[in-house]
Amino acid sequence: MDKLSIIVPCYNEEEAIPIFFPAVEKVVQQIYGLKTEYWFVNDGSTDNTLNKLRKVHSMHPEQVHYISFSRNFGKEAALYAGLQAAQGDYVVVMDVDLQDPPEFLSEMYSIIKSDDYDCVGTRRVDRNGEAKFKSFLSNQFYNVINKISQTNIVPGARDYRMMTRQMVDAVLSLKEYDRFSKGIFSWVGFRTKYLDYHNVERVAGETDWSTWKLFKYAMDGIADFSQAPLSLAVWLGTFSFIASIIGIVFVIIRRLVEPSSSVFGWASLVCLILLIGGLQLLCIGIVGKYVGRTYMQSKHRPIYIIKEKQ
Incomplete structure (x- = not known):
């Protein structure tokens, strides 16, 4: 029986957690021959996120696990911690706000098992519902970094992806302090297929990614993967x-x-x-x-x- 690890970074997501878990479980339970484990990573939340994770864990102690940081270290640190904790043959990274459609999990698993892919990622083909200025900056970032870097980053690519254990181990072998996961996932190589989808609104709560934070994140990406x-x-x-x-x-x-x-x-x-x-x-x-x-x-x-x- 294959084991799937689902990594979910969380920062002030007390409203989304109770919605996320049953929505994803409904999908994975329909995948035959697959055992799942969840690794929620509480990135120093200041709301009731940790208590919500404790509650979900108490209801499903063998399946649901969580890691809580001593403070906010950022989403990249949360992703890295989740990858280190995951024990599955396959590993999925998802956002807790359900902007990453859970219904793709079945298709991802089918592709990665039968089509000789090491990774199945997702790519947003539009940004409907987002501020136009933020969307413009995002598009320009992909244009710039793909021109000045030897590491190709697919425009609109999300962190939402399913990876084989071999690829996860390759990602974990990169010990750099300042991490830019989108670039790391591309840099390690491996055969990857992308699934396109339209932008999905958050199910609850508000995003913590302001335009300024996204801009700084983009600058970090350029510094990490281009001279x-x-x-x-x-x-x-x-x-x-x-x-x-x-x-x-x-x-x-x-x-x-x-x-x-x-x-x-x-x-x-x-x-x-x-x-x-x-x-x-x-x-x-x-x-x-x-x-x-x-x-x-x-x-x-x-x-x-x-x-x-x-």
Whole structure:
């Protein structure tokens, strides 16, 4: 009998948990020859999420398990903790808000068992119901990162996917502190098939992913899987240097041709100084981003700390 581990990160999801479990159970119970275990990961929630998980665990102690962090470490840490805890032959990552349709589980299992795939993922073909500006930024992120990175990330791809034990072990072998799972899932390789679906609204609660948080998450993804920003800093510095040399030559020639010419252009000079200074700060900031990530990795801090586990 195959065993399926279902990993569910949770942050302030007290309303969604009681709806999620029966909805998923209704689907998996119809899959023949499959035993399931659930690993809910409470990512330092400030509401009643932990008590809800305790209740579900008490009702299904052999099937439902949970991990509770000492504080909020982020969704990436929650995913990693769930993958480490999962014991199944196949592992699924799902959001608790049911934006990841449970009815796909049966099709995923059928494909991964019969079609020689290592992973079956999902991809949203639209973002109906989301803010247009947020959707625009998301689309541009995929356009940019796929142009500057050697790791291809499928546009609209979700974390919602079913993976073989071999692929999960490969993902766990990457011990990096700053994690970007969408990129990691692609980087490890393995044969993957994507199922398309239309955007689904949350069943309860509100999302914690603001536009600013998504933007920072996208920047982390670019820093993790591309060195293009460092190349940009080099090119900006080179351009600024060449432009300054041309400017100096121009000033010298002008002085030789017109010895009596007076100094002019204070405003433009100040603008140029500010421009060059800004470029320098930008390049230092880009380099600092990468140095900072190396610094955090060198500390060897744990990706998460568990306070309670059942």
